[in-house]
Structures are given as C-alpha cells and as structure tokens.
Amino acid sequence: MAARLLPAGNDPIRPGATRALSLSVDGEPIDGVEGQSIAGVILASGRLSWRRTSSEGKPRGLFCGIGVCFDCIVTVNGERDVRACQRRAADGDVVQSQHDALPEVRA
Amino acid sequence: MSHRSVLVIGAGPAGLAAARAARAAGASVTLLDSSDYLGGQYWRHLPAARPAGNEKVLHHGWSTFSALRRELEADAGCEIVLGAQVWALETAHGAEAPTVHALIGPVDGIRRSGRSFTADALVLATGAHDRTLPFPGWDLPGVFTAGAAQAFAKGERVAVGSRVVVAGAGPFLLPVAASLTQSGARVLGVYEANGIGRLLRGWLPRPWRLLGASKKAGEALGYLRNHLGNRIPYRTGQAVIAAHGTDRVEAVTIAKLDAEWRPIPSTARRVSADAVCVSHGFTPRLELPIAAGCALDADRFVTVDGRQATTTASVYAAGEITGIGGVDAALAEGQIAGHCAAGGHQGDPVVKAAVAARATFTDFASRIEAAHGIRPGWTAWLHEDTLVCRCEEVSYGRLCSAASATDSASLRSQKLSSRAGLGICQGRVCGRTVEQILAAERPGGMRDGASTDRRPIVAPVRIGELAAAAADQTSSPTLISTERP
Numbered sequence: 027m028a029a030r031l032l033p034a035g036n037d038p039i040r041p042g043a044t045r046a047l048s049l050s051v052d053g054e055p056i057d058g059v060e061g062q063s064i065a066g067v068i069l070a071s072g073r074l075s076w077r078r079t080s081s082e083g084k085p086r087g088l089f090c091g092i093g094v095c096f097d098c099i100v101t102v103n104g105e106r107d108v109r110a111c112q113r114r115a116a117d118g119d120v121v122q123s124q125h126d127a128l129p130e131v132r133a
Numbered sequence: 134m135s136h137r138s139v140l141v142i143g144a145g146p147a148g149l150a151a152a153r154a155a156r157a158a159g160a161s162v163t164l165l166d167s168s169d170y171l172g173g174q175y176w177r178h179l180p181a182a183r184p185a186g187n188e189k190v191l192h193h194g195w196s197t198f199s200a201l202r203r204e205l206e207a208d209a210g211c212e213i214v215l216g217a218q219v220w221a222l223e224t225a226h227g228a229e230a231p232t233v234h235a236l237i238g239p240v241d242g243i244r245r246s247g248r249s250f251t252a253d254a255l256v257l258a259t260g261a262h263d264r265t266l267p268f269p270g271w272d273l274p275g276v277f278t279a280g281a282a283q284a285f286a287k288g289e290r291v292a293v294g295s296r297v298v299v300a301g302a303g304p305f306l307l308p309v310a311a312s313l314t315q316s317g318a319r320v321l322g323v324y325e326a327n328g329i330g331r332l333l334r335g336w337l338p339r340p341w342r343l344l345g346a347s348k349k350a351g352e353a354l355g356y357l358r359n360h361l362g363n364r365i366p367y368r369t370g371q372a373v374i375a376a377h378g379t380d381r382v383e384a385v386t387i388a389k390l391d392a393e394w395r396p397i398p399s400t401a402r403r404v405s406a407d408a409v410c411v412s413h414g415f416t417p418r419l420e421l422p423i424a425a426g427c428a429l430d431a432d433r434f435v436t437v438d439g440r441q442a443t444t445t446a447s448v449y450a451a452g453e454i455t456g457i458g459g460v461d462a463a464l465a466e467g468q469i470a471g472h473c474a475a476g477g478h479q480g481d482p483v484v485k486a487a488v489a490a491r492a493t494f495t496d497f498a499s500r501i502e503a504a505h506g507i508r509p510g511w512t513a514w515l516h517e518d519t520l521v522c523r524c525e526e527v528s529y530g531r532l533c534s535a536a537s538a539t540d541s542a543s544l545r546s547q548k549l550s551s552r553a554g555l556g557i558c559q560g561r562v563c564g565r566t567v568e569q570i571l572a573a574e575r576p577g578g579m580r581d582g583a584s585t586d587r588r589p590i591v592a593p594v595r596i597g598e599l600a601a602a603a604a605d606q607t608s609s610p611t612l613i614s615t616e617r618p
C-alpha cells in the first residue's frame with residue numbers, strides 16, 4: 027500500500043459530486059479527480075517517484091508539497107520544470123518525467 | 134477615512150487579516166497570492182471543483198476563514214489576484230513603497246503575463262515553510278515534510294502513505310498526525326525530538342500568560358485527546374535517524390536522543406513504514422523582505438515595530454515572517470499591519486484587541502522555540518554519504534571536505550566550491566543547514582555576513598518571461614536587484 031485518495035464514502039467531510047479526469051504520465055493513462063494537483067493524481071495512483079536526479083539518477087517525487095523544494099518538477103504538455111505539487115491537473119494533460127543529465131562530467 | 138492604497142502579498146491568515154483591516158480603515162486594497170486559493174497554509178482547503186458538506190471538520194477556525202473570504206470576495210474595493218507569483222521587488226526612493234513584479238497564470242507556465250504593482254504601502258505576509266533536517270535516506274521517495282502530508286490531506290484528501298511515521302519537533306506534528314488519520318492513513322507514532330523535561334521547561338513557566346492563549350492550548354490538547362488519544366503513540370526524546378529502502382521508503386530507524394539531540398545508539402530500532410513525514414520547525418520566507426531592504430533580527434525574522442512596520446519606509450510585515458507564533462499571532466499581526474498601512478495608529482480602539490492578542494501569542498512563539506528549537510547534536514546522525522543539499526546532491530562528507538580544503542571563511546565561496554545550496558530550490562531546503570554545518574566546521578563561523586536567505590529572483594523565471602518583462606519596462610532596465618556584498 028502507499029499513498030491514496032480517500033474514497034468519498036469514507037470521508038467525514040461529506041464530499042459532493044466530482045468530475046473525473048485523466049492524465050497521460052510517461053505514456054500511461056492515470057485517472058484523477060478535477061481539482062487535484064498533478065502530483066496528487068500521480069501519488070494516488072500508487073506511484074511515488076517521477077523524476078531522476080542529474081548526478082546520481084536517484085528517484086524523486088513529492089517532498090515539500092508546497093512549491094518550495096522543486097523535487098517534483100515534470101514536463102507538462104511540453105513545458106519543462108513545472109512543479110507538479112502546485113499545478114492543477116487538467117483533463118488530457120500529457121506529463122513526462124524528467125531526467126536532466128549533467129552538462130559536464132564530474133571529477 | 135484613508136484614501137491610501139495598500140498592496141498585500143500573501144493570502145494566508147496574516148494577509149487576509151491585513152486586507153480586511155486596511156479596507157476597514159478606508160484604503161483600497163490589492164491582495165496577491167501565488168496559489169489559486171485564499172487561506173495560505175493554515176486554511177488550505179479543497180478547490181471549488183470538489184465541494185464538501187462538512188469540510189470544517191478538517192480545520193480550526195473555519196468560520197473565521199469563511200467570514201474573511203466572504204467579506205473580501207464581495208468587496209469591490211479589494212482586488213484579489215490569485216496565481217500571482219511575485220518574483221522581484223524593486224526598491225523605490227524616499228517614502229515610496231517598492232514596486233512589485235508578479236507573473237500571473239498557471240504555475241510555472243510558459244505563457245504567464247507580467248504585471249507590476251505600486252501602492253502607498255506594502256504588507257508582506259509570505260509565511261514560512263517546513264525546516265527538515267537531513268538524515269540518511271531522507272532523499273528516498275516516501276519521505277515527506279510534515280507540511281506536505283498536511284497540504285495533501287487538507288487540499289486533496291490524499292494520504293501520503295498508509296503506514297506513516299511522523300517525526301521531528303514542534304506542536305505542528307500533532308495536527309499533521311490528526312490530518313493523516315482523518316485521511317485514512319494509520320499513524321504508527323509521533324516522535325518529538327525533545328524530552329519531556331525540556332518540553333515542560335519551555336511550555337510551563339509563567340503559566341498565567343498561557344491563559345490568553347487558551348484557545349490555542351485547547352487546540353493542542355484537543356489533538357492529543359480526540360485524534361491521538363490511545364490510538365497513536367506520542368513519544369518524546371526520540372527521532373527518526375534514518376530511512377531505509379532502495380527506490381522507496383520501506384522502514385525507518387528510530388532512536389532515543391540525548392538533550393542535545395545526539396542519538397543514543399543502543400536504543401535504535403527499526404520500524405517498517407511506507408511513508409515518513411518529518412519537520413523540525415519552520416523557516417520564514419524572507420526573500421521579499423530582504424529584497425525590500427528590511428532589517429532582520431538576531432533570530433532572522435523581520436524586525437517590526439508596534440505598528441508592524443519594517444525598517445523600510447512604507448513596508449509592513451505580519452505572520453510567520455516575523456516569528457513562528459501560529460495562526461492567532463498571524464491574524465493579530467495582520468490586522469495591526471493592515472490598519473497601520475492604511476494610515477491608522479496602533480493605539481486606535483479598533484485594533485485594541487489585536488494588540489493584546491499579539492502580546493499573548495508572541496509569548497507563545499518564544500515558548501515554541503524554548504521547548505522545541507533545534508539542538509546542535511543532530512549532526513551525529515549524519516553519515517559521510519548523507520545528502521545535505523538535495524538538489525545538487527552534495528553529501529555531508531563532501532561539504533565538510535570542501536570546507537576544510539578551501540580555507541575560506543566566506544559562505545559564498547564555500548557554497549561555490551561545494552555547490553551546496555546552489556540548486557533549483559535556491560537553498561530553501563538546505564540553506565540554514567549548510568550554514569550551520571559550515572559554522573561548526575570552522576570555529577568562529579563564516580565571516581562574510583552572507584546569508585542563504587538572500588534570493589534576488591524570488592522564484593525561477595523563464596528567460597522568455599524575463600525578456601518580455603524587460604521589453605515592457607524599458608524605462609527601468611535593472612529589474613533584478615543585485616546581490617549586495
């Protein structure tokens with residue numbers, strides 16, 4: 027088990043009607059709910075990471091959740107470096123994970 | 134009545150209270166926030182696309198927030214601009230407030246439009262973000278700041294894990310555990326680094342002063358009683374000192390700490406978990422006050438006087454950037470700042486209650502620091518290969534060896550040679566940690582007086598947007614303030 031969206035029926039806040047949306051993330055369709063962030067949709071699908079670091083190729087995903095750390099950046103509809111925790115998902119968004127190789131070889 | 138104009142940056146509790154008070158004093162108000170909702174971190178909530186009948190169960194003071202929002206949204210004298218990322222301030226001369234440059238549109242989008250704002254007075258209310266100290270494995274997916282868990286629980290109804298450990302320091306860990314539970318996660322335990330002795334010494338002196346803060350103390354007790362109760366263990370003097378896993382967190386090591394936060398090795402034990410949420414306090418978002426030239430106090434919060442005026446003419450500050458006092462302090466300070474920015478006085482009857490509340494909750498802030506402030510022994514849980522700077526992937530070992538090899542007491546040259554703090558987050562996550570580690574490596578500390586809080590460009594801006602901004606503003610070619618020596 028991992029991150030997940032609380033099913034509406036179990037939620038004490040009595041959620042009203044929502045609209046579904048679907049993203050393509052690295053070519054794979056992922057369903058979410060309108061109003062979620064891109065990070066929220068991906069996390070709730072059970073995927074915890076969507077970026078590889080430049081130097082060591084380590085996986086990263088959500089960390090600060092409020093737009094401060096830039097760990098969560100993705101390419102959205104061709105626009106690079108978009109913070110997935112801050113950008114609301116729009117139905118049909120095409121999201122690609124980023125791995126930016128280092129510009130130079132390190133000693 | 135005033136005919137002044139007041140620009141408020143930040144629509145959290147402090148900024149909302151400032152906007153309302155400035156309007157009540159007759160000023161015209163513009164309220165900016167980079168997010169697309171009002172409420173800031175404290176009242177982060179579900180978007181309009183996800184209506185809920187009883188959202189208030191996730192919040193404290195929801196009726197206060199609803200009233201603020203309703204009033205400001207209905208008020209033609211208050212322009213609310215959301216999705217407005219302020220990226221630079223341009224200081225003015227004399228008594229004029231700085232010009233504020235914002236990019237408006239979808240977060241980090243390529244087609245945002247630039248807009249510049251001027252007003253008679255500026256209220257800065259940009260809040261704070263979590264400070265999370267590094268530990269081995271903190272870069273694994275599944276390790277989050279406590280704020281991330283809170284933001285996704287309240288703002289999306291997503292629990293960041295199903296078996297979750299909450300750790301760090303401060304009263305904030307309690308609402309985080311409560312929100313996780315309310316979002317369907319199982320919280321395995323809340324681990325507060327400070328021992329019960331320090332907690333009591335920090336919170337209990339002069340208890341009569343807490344009477345005024347009883348609502349806030351009641352909120353904390355309510356968490357302990359209702360949400361945590363017997364279901365979630367609350368352990369003091371313990372910390373998560375490592376996270377384990379290959380591509381994601383599978384377990385954590387928890388150990389007892391001594392009073393200086395050095396782990397006691399014989400007490401280490403492993404607990405399996407699929408998420409760990411860690412916060413050791415908050416760091417104020419100081420880039421705008423610094424760009425405006427506002428002085429900071431010894432604890433690196435914005436210096437303000439009784440009117441919440443900063444040392445820069447026509448610039449006021451309120452909320453977490455002036456001290457970590459929580460929502461009630463932010464509301465009181467915001468109200469005073471907005472009132473005075475609109476031309477009012479701190480002695481005016483309309484702000485009497487706010488002035489009294491401010492005194493109570495500033496006391497609250499010093500208690501939080503006395504009971505929960507970071508102790509220096511934590512570096513004992515770092516390994517040579519533990520990342521300190523997540524963006525540039527600089528390890529503790531590399532930072533220390535760069536520090537000893539360069540033999541420079543300049544923070545800037547240390548950063549340049551190690552690359553710590555130079556990544557895309559601009560040192561927001563690791564800046565203070567890097568400073569602290571370098572100072573410990575070089576007795577006498579860094580001598581150039583530089584600080585990792587200074588970020589002339591407040592948010593990453595795309596080259597095209599900069600060019601467009603420059604083309605729009607040919608009269609002022611130097612949009613970006615340069616770093617001072």
Ligand SMILES: Cc1cc2nc3c(=O)[nH]c(=O)nc-3n(C[C@H](O)[C@H](O)[C@H](O)COP(=O)(O)OP(=O)(O)OC[C@H]3O[C@@H](n4cnc5c(N)ncnc54)[C@H](O)[C@@H]3O)c2cc1C
Pocket residue numbers: 092142143144145146147148165166167168172173174175176217218219220258259260261262263279280281283284305308309418421451452453454459460463591
């Ligand atoms: C993630 C998180 C969750 C929290 N949850 C709780 C909680 O549940 N309970 C609790 O007691 N305390 C909580 N806190 C502590 C919280 O900071 C305070 O209680 C309260 O929100 C402070 O109010 P404020 O108005 O000073 O700042 P904030 O509420 O942080 O508001 C600041 C606002 O300024 C905006 N802003 C910042 N920089 C810019 C810029 N450059 N351009 C445009 N807009 C900008 C931000 O988007 C934000 O909306 C939380 C803190 C964080 C970081």
Ligand code: FES
Pocket residue numbers: 087088089090091092093094095096097098099109110111112
């Ligand atoms: S998770 Fe930190 S910026 Fe998105």
